[in-house]
Amino acid sequence: MNNLLNMVYQNAPDLPHEIFRLTNAGADPNVITQYGESPLRIALRNGRLDAIRVLLDAGADERQLGWSELHRLVAFGTIGQIKAQLQQHGGRDERDYWEHTPFLLAVSLGDQAKAAFLLAMGCQIEERGRCAKSALQYAAQQGNLNMLAWLLAAGHEIDAVDDFGGTALMEATECDQAAAVRFLLAQGANWRRENHIPQRAIHYARSKAVIEALHKTGESLSVLDGEQLGIFLSLERAAELQARKVEFQQAATREFGVSNAELTNHPFWLEMIRTGVNAWHARNHYEMRDFPKPVWCFDRFGRTVNRLPDGRVVVIAGEHEDYYDPDFCIYNDVVVFHPSSKIEIYSYPEGVFPPTDFHTATLVDDALYLIGNLGYANACQPVQTPVYRLDCKTMRIEQVKTKGDGPGWIYRHQAELKAGVILVTSGKQIINVQGAREYVDNDATWALDLRTLSWQKLADY
Known part of the structure; x- marks a missing residue:
């Protein structure tokens, strides 16, 4: 990949200096890939006005940005100039290359004063960019806590989704904006929400700080992939x-x-x-x-x-x-x-x-209760629910004999401890139907009372 393009992709804090160094050494600021990406367009996508300035000074073609005059004033002008442009020519609904409206551009570039002015002039907080990306997602991408707080105070929905089911929490997670992740979680962002893949925010975490933030809110560490687990550990x-x-x-x-x-x-x-x-x-x-x-x-x-x-x-x-x-x-x-x-x-x-x-492990005092298993095909006993207890002091494991109506051979489920009871939900069950094994969705809630070691099927808990 072209060195200048690669540098802009990396989006490092010292990006303007690196752009200046490379363009002075002869790098072409107007290089465009077969996919239509250029240094200017990448910098715009990343909300890096400082990089856009240096690229324009180095001879990059501003037309690549697809800016209207109002967009240009949002980037480089004053609120007075923006007001005059709006009164004389309008343009609040115009779109640039990435389908930013002027309001969304102000949010992406981190200019709260201009964003607030545009909102007062008739722009809508619900405006969406390419693939229905929301204003809150643009602010989360930048890790701009002040902008996030202002947007939420102005009525922006915290869990608004784009065309892919993505949220601001997912955006902040993927961009490794740990402070923004913590802020959004504190404001009530739903870490359980899944996008269309389906994946939750945790699946995009790439730093220990972000994993810690999501885990402290309630996210399970068991969903981490191998690379993420290595980072966490x-x-x-x-x-x-x-x-x-x-x-x-x-x-x-x-x-x-x-x-x-x-x-x-x-x-x-x-x-x-x-x-x-x-x-x-x-x-x-x-x-x-x-x-x-x-x-x-x-x-x-x-x-x-x-x-x-x-x-x-x-x-x-x-x-x-x-x-x-x-x-x-x-x-x-x-x-x-x-x-x-x-x-x-x-x-x-x-x-x-x-x-x-594909079991669960629920911490109860000094022990982990292991429930369920997919296992090897010849080990499956559909009438039984595997339950084991791992003593976290001695690391010994013992099988737990349970009573009552259990979920049978269950796996890929969820387990949660509430008042001495482990609640088991979702997942898959393996059942016998006329001697043949079938895999069915678990649509019930099952309760294992740890005092009596008895299962009970709950209609509603």
């Missing part, structure tokens, strides 16, 4: 595995524990955690492409992640790859990350804790 992802080949050969695949809570800190396993690489990468690195068993891997889905009050983070089981892949494996281990950066890997006998994925 402050793992120093290395480019390459450091474990020796002999260490790979000694612990290349999953092994069940002999005792309940057997510490199995194999060097190769620890390296797989630290680097975050997948099993295929390890096969190639150690030149063991024909290794006949699934290679041990911490790159998983369907796992749970819980932070304990003492700061430890507990990651339980999960699955790597799909059933047709040679490295497909459903794990039954527990990995504990200490605040001191120490890592502990615990293995369990299969009869104590079977391979488990």
